[in-house]
Amino acid sequence: MFPITHSATIPICVLAAMTVLSGGSSAFAAPADDLAAIREAITNLRQDYEAKIKDLEDRLQKAQAEAEAAKASADSAQAAAQEAQKSAVALAAAPEPQAPRTPTSNNAFNPGIAAVLNGFFVAASHDPSASRIPGFALGDAAQGPSRGFSLGESEVNLTANIDPYFLGWLNLSFGNDNSVGVEEAYIQTTSLGEGITLRAGRMFSGIAYLNERHAHDWSFSDASLPYRAFLNGQYGDDGVQARWLAPTSIFLELGAEWFRGDSFPAGGAADHGAGTVTAFAHAGDDINDSSSWLAGLSYLHARSDKRDTGGDLFSGTNDIGIASLVYKWAPGGNPVVQNLILSGEYFFGHENGLFNGIGVDYDHSGWYVQGVYQFMPRWSFGLRYAELEAGRVGVALMGTALDDLGRTPRAETALLEFDTSEFGRLRLQYTHDDSDVRPLDQVLFQYTVIYGPHPAHRY
Amino acid sequence: MRKSIIAALLLASGAASPAYANLNVFACEPEWAALATEIGGDKVSVYSATTGGQDPHQVQARPSLIAKARSADISVCTGA
Numbered sequence: 001m002f003p004i005t006h007s008a009t010i011p012i013c014v015l016a017a018m019t020v021l022s023g024g025s026s027a028f029a030a031p032a033d034d035l036a037a038i039r040e041a042i043t044n045l046r047q048d049y050e051a052k053i054k055d056l057e058d059r060l061q062k063a064q065a066e067a068e069a070a071k072a073s074a075d076s077a078q079a080a081a082q083e084a085q086k087s088a089v090a091l092a093a094a095p096e097p098q099a100p101r102t103p104t105s106n107n108a109f110n111p112g113i114a115a116v117l118n119g120f121f122v123a124a125s126h127d128p129s130a131s132r133i134p135g136f137a138l139g140d141a142a143q144g145p146s147r148g149f150s151l152g153e154s155e156v157n158l159t160a161n162i163d164p165y166f167l168g169w170l171n172l173s174f175g176n177d178n179s180v181g182v183e184e185a186y187i188q189t190t191s192l193g194e195g196i197t198l199r200a201g202r203m204f205s206g207i208a209y210l211n212e213r214h215a216h217d218w219s220f221s222d223a224s225l226p227y228r229a230f231l232n233g234q235y236g237d238d239g240v241q242a243r244w245l246a247p248t249s250i251f252l253e254l255g256a257e258w259f260r261g262d263s264f265p266a267g268g269a270a271d272h273g274a275g276t277v278t279a280f281a282h283a284g285d286d287i288n289d290s291s292s293w294l295a296g297l298s299y300l301h302a303r304s305d306k307r308d309t310g311g312d313l314f315s316g317t318n319d320i321g322i323a324s325l326v327y328k329w330a331p332g333g334n335p336v337v338q339n340l341i342l343s344g345e346y347f348f349g350h351e352n353g354l355f356n357g358i359g360v361d362y363d364h365s366g367w368y369v370q371g372v373y374q375f376m377p378r379w380s381f382g383l384r385y386a387e388l389e390a391g392r393v394g395v396a397l398m399g400t401a402l403d404d405l406g407r408t409p410r411a412e413t414a415l416l417e418f419d420t421s422e423f424g425r426l427r428l429q430y431t432h433d434d435s436d437v438r439p440l441d442q443v444l445f446q447y448t449v450i451y452g453p454h455p456a457h458r459y
Numbered sequence: 460m461r462k463s464i465i466a467a468l469l470l471a472s473g474a475a476s477p478a479y480a481n482l483n484v485f486a487c488e489p490e491w492a493a494l495a496t497e498i499g500g501d502k503v504s505v506y507s508a509t510t511g512g513q514d515p516h517q518v519q520a521r522p523s524l525i526a527k528a529r530s531a532d533i534s535v536c537t538g539a
Binding site for chain 2: 252
């Protein structure tokens with residue numbers, strides 16, 4: 001802007017001085033003709049210069065106007081830039097929106113679809129479905145697979161993030177008898193923040209360590225004695241669940257559930273279909289790069305209204321407490337080559353009510369410990385020991401399912417596993433079950449394959 | 460997405476005043492942890508969910524990993 005003004009001003013001054021000088025020259029004496037000619041020339045010159053000056057002034061004004069306009073537009077552009085910068089800073093300061101927790105890759109197909117196929121061949125010293133656990137009233141799923149060839153439970157999972165707020169999970173299981181069951185069907189919040197997750201629908205309870213895992217995710221082919229006796233293998237029901245992950249440096253999770261109370265150890269959907277409540281706490285941490293632990297305390301309170309277990313009716317309350325401890329080791333935290341998983345759980349139960357119309361009030365307990373060692377890639381070896389202690393009941397209940405026959409039910413299990421890959425698995429499992437009067441020896445072959453997307457590997 | 464995460468990290472680490480605690484960065488892989496440390500310097504506390512000796516796909520949701528993810532201000536991940 002300044003250079004324009006200067007270059008325009010200087011010629012004007014020069015011209016003005018020249019004009020003055022030329023005007024002053026008329027004072028010299030000269031012949032009249034010459035004088036007239038000179039005057040005319042000067043007039044012409046003056047007019048010429050004046051025209052030129054006028055032209056220059058016009059151009060100057062035009063240039064100045066343009067400069068003003070340029071400045072104004074530059075100012076407004078600067079203001080806009082400042083505004084944009086402000087909003088960018090505000091944007092950066094705003095809290096980061098929480099991403100859905102399920103990996104989006106699961107939605108490559110929407111919904112993510114996965115299938116689990118399972119098959120058994122069982123050789124047993126006598127029919128396993130006929131054997132009982134004396135002193136315990138068992139649910140309908142407490143026994144393992146039947147003798148000979150059988151299709152285990154086949155599963156189909158459908159899962160997706162429904163919107164930024166909900167995740168949906170549907171798990172259909174196809175039983176040996178061509179029946180289709182809804183094993184799990186729930187919605188779960190994904191973005192409440194503050195470590196809170198809510199879930200509603202049909203689900204496996206978060207109590208204990210293994211309960212929430214699907215059977216194909218267990219370390220052994222079947223459930224241990226305490227799970228079979230106390231939770232009918234696995235406890236799931238219709239209801240709601242709340243979990244809170246504490247903002248602590250070690251892992252600490254608290255949870256509570258409220259269920260319909262229509263599945264073992266409850267039955268009959270007492271209290272107008274809201275008869276079972278649970279609470280659980282899990283804590284865990286790393287010991288070093290290679291090893292870590294997880295501990296849990298769980299409590300379940302169930303109310304039954306004419307719960308039917310093989311014709312026996314029970315009405316009353318059932319309280320179960322479970323303590324769990326898991327230790328995992330893998331060199332350098334890499335479980336692919338070698339790893340060891342040790343776990344144990346203790347169950348304590350109290351039942352109070354009417355069993356076939358006869359008053360009962362007794363305690364029972366059970367525990368198991370197990371270890372699975374992957375000694376080289378793909379190959380694992382496992383051992384499990386489980387024991388139960390039935391409650392003492394009166395003479396009136398002798399000969400019923402609650403009569404423990406003076407026995408301490410126990411079972412030893414050994415396992416050899418070969419993984420074809422992360423998705424395929426072959427198992428050979430031997431069990432000596434000393435629960436019933438007649439011990440059961442059982443050899444079990446199992447294949448399990450999983451295909452389709454899967455969520456993060458569970459601990 | 461990755462660029463936006465890194466940009467957000469830059470802005471957030473630059474804006475962090477001494478009155479606040481360090482920005483907790485949760486990196487899924489050690490490469491991202493190294494980058495976050497390089498960018499954030501002493502203004503960030505970086506946790507790497509995996510080490511170079513692990514197969515990132517086979518990593519389990521260990522209790523400590525869940526606790527760290529819970530307290531993270533920002534996650535820098537690929538392939539999780």
